[in-house]
Amino acid sequence: MSTTLPICVSLGPGDPELITLKALRTLQKVDTIYCPATILKEKVVSRSLDIMLEVGIDKQKIELFHVPMSRERSGAEEAYLTVAKRIREDYEDGKEIAFVAEGDCGFYSSAHYISDYLFEMGIDTGRVAGVPAFIACGALARLHIVSQDEVLNVIPTNITTERISAILGQGGTVVIMKLSLHEEAIKKAMQSIPDATFHYFENVGLPEKEIYTSDRDFILSRKFPYFAIMIIKR
Amino acid sequence: MSTTLPICVSLGPGDPELITLKALRTLQKVDTIYCPATILKEKVVSRSLDIMLEVGIDKQKIELFHVPMSRERSGAEEAYLTVAKRIREDYEDGKEIAFVAEGDCGFYSSAHYISDYLFEMGIDTGRVAGVPAFIACGALARLHIVSQDEVLNVIPTNITTERISAILGQGGTVVIMKLSLHEEAIKKAMQSIPDATFHYFENVGLPEKEIYTSDRDFILSRKFPYFAIMIIKR
Numbered sequence: 167m168s169t170t171l172p173i174c175v176s177l178g179p180g181d182p183e184l185i186t187l188k189a190l191r192t193l194q195k196v197d198t199i200y201c202p203a204t205i206l207k208e209k210v211v212s213r214s215l216d217i218m219l220e221v222g223i224d225k226q227k228i229e230l231f232h233v234p235m236s237r238e239r240s241g242a243e244e245a246y247l248t249v250a251k252r253i254r255e256d257y258e259d260g261k262e263i264a265f266v267a268e269g270d271c272g273f274y275s276s277a278h279y280i281s282d283y284l285f286e287m288g289i290d291t292g293r294v295a296g297v298p299a300f301i302a303c304g305a306l307a308r309l310h311i312v313s314q315d316e317v318l319n320v321i322p323t324n325i326t327t328e329r330i331s332a333i334l335g336q337g338g339t340v341v342i343m344k345l346s347l348h349e350e351a352i353k354k355a356m357q358s359i360p361d362a363t364f365h366y367f368e369n370v371g372l373p374e375k376e377i378y379t380s381d382r383d384f385i386l387s388r389k390f391p392y393f394a395i396m397i398i399k400r
Numbered sequence: 401m402s403t404t405l406p407i408c409v410s411l412g413p414g415d416p417e418l419i420t421l422k423a424l425r426t427l428q429k430v431d432t433i434y435c436p437a438t439i440l441k442e443k444v445v446s447r448s449l450d451i452m453l454e455v456g457i458d459k460q461k462i463e464l465f466h467v468p469m470s471r472e473r474s475g476a477e478e479a480y481l482t483v484a485k486r487i488r489e490d491y492e493d494g495k496e497i498a499f500v501a502e503g504d505c506g507f508y509s510s511a512h513y514i515s516d517y518l519f520e521m522g523i524d525t526g527r528v529a530g531v532p533a534f535i536a537c538g539a540l541a542r543l544h545i546v547s548q549d550e551v552l553n554v555i556p557t558n559i560t561t562e563r564i565s566a567i568l569g570q571g572g573t574v575v576i577m578k579l580s581l582h583e584e585a586i587k588k589a590m591q592s593i594p595d596a597t598f599h600y601f602e603n604v605g606l607p608e609k610e611i612y613t614s615d616r617d618f619i620l621s622r623k624f625p626y627f628a629i630m631i632i633k634r
Contacts, residue, residue: 183422272538272545295531295539304506305529311506318554
């Protein structure tokens with residue numbers, strides 16, 4: 167049995183420099199790092215892996231695991247269970263283990279499946295906090311995401327014009343993640359709420375691919391990818 | 401005129417190791433760093449300064465400025481205006497300047513007063529994102545702050561039992577900052593909502609002073625300090 171609990175390490179929003187010192191030192195110290203990857207057009211894609219390689223983590227100790235991208239969650243859950251079992255074996259063999267997630271691993275992250283499975287197996291886990299993606303979006307746009315008495319609402323589902331209006335009317339800011347799932351509802355809201363600013367972000371943290379705009383015509387004509395984010399303020 | 405814009409650097413929630421690489425490198429590189437401090441019982445107190453000294457930033461280039469702690473904001477606003485004017489002078493003299501904030505400087509931070517004043521003077525500013533305090537609280541408690549379809553609500557004011565109940569009833573998580581301002585309302589809510597868990601945090605990131613508990617009796621008997629945070633989940 168290792169004397170160090172398996173630890174979930176947050177990698178931040180994508181820019182490798184936005185990893186924390188604590189995350190970096192933890193990744194340097196552990197024996198093995200489990201890292202999610204997906205297969206897109208027969209190519210292995212992992213932004214988490216890219217971040218770790220850019221900050222100089224030894225590739226030899228990184229173990230990729232494949233998470234199927236699908237609305238149907240059972241494949242993903244099975245992948246997480248398999249990883250949890252491998253982490254348990256390593257932990258019982260005395261190894262120090264990390265598993266990683268983009269952004270922060272407690273904030274809309276799938277990494278909790280792994281810690282939940284480990285918990286069911288009687289193994290507690292540690293955590294290293296990270297910068298969530300919407301916080302990096304705010305920095306890119308130099309927005310005060312929220313200040314003073316403003317309410318923040320992150321709404322991942324059931325997005326309607328009425329709901330956005332109600333939140334903005336109460337002096338709140340709305341953050342919407344996974345935009346591709348809500349494209350129609352958001353574009354409808356944009357046409358119905360003329361006095362709000364819709365801040366639109368794609369690929370924040372990847373300098374060549376990063377997009378930030380609050381231009382309505384651009385946003386209305388854009389096909390939203392899955393990982394786009396919107397911050398709405400009045 | 402400097403070729404580098406003055407930059408607002410987020411220091412993270414208090415644990416010096418939760419600073420990002422980008423923040424650290426920016427602070428190492430600039431000529432002068434403006435850092436907020438308050439005077440408590442005739443002693444200068446600055447958690448931001450403590451963080452920077454712990455990660456090895458040269459004390460010689462840190463310039464403290466005093467922000468009066470008061471509900472009446474005019475003293476604080478005057479302090480921010482004075483700093484903005486000093487930053488402008490330094491910037492025009494060709495120096496590279498940073499100003500710092502705990503947590504993330506776009507998330508309920510007073511640092512925006514400085515960038516707003518600079519903007520009015522025709523000087524744009526850069527930003528480095530950081531880990532907000534509630535994200536560090538989630539990591540300490542190993543909470544899934546929000547996952548899947550859960551809504552996040554950060555409510556800084558007008559806290560009532562009805563409001564908390566409504567958010568929890570819709571599958572949401574509630575984060576409340578600056579607890580001392582809402583002590584009575586929160587304790588009332590705790591007594592009226594028996595099926596929710598109230599996660600209470602003080603001084604997250606300061607190992608000797610850190611408190612995390614979800615014990616109702618402890619929380620109800622506690623006098624909340626200003627910087628305590630609550631995360632409420634059902």
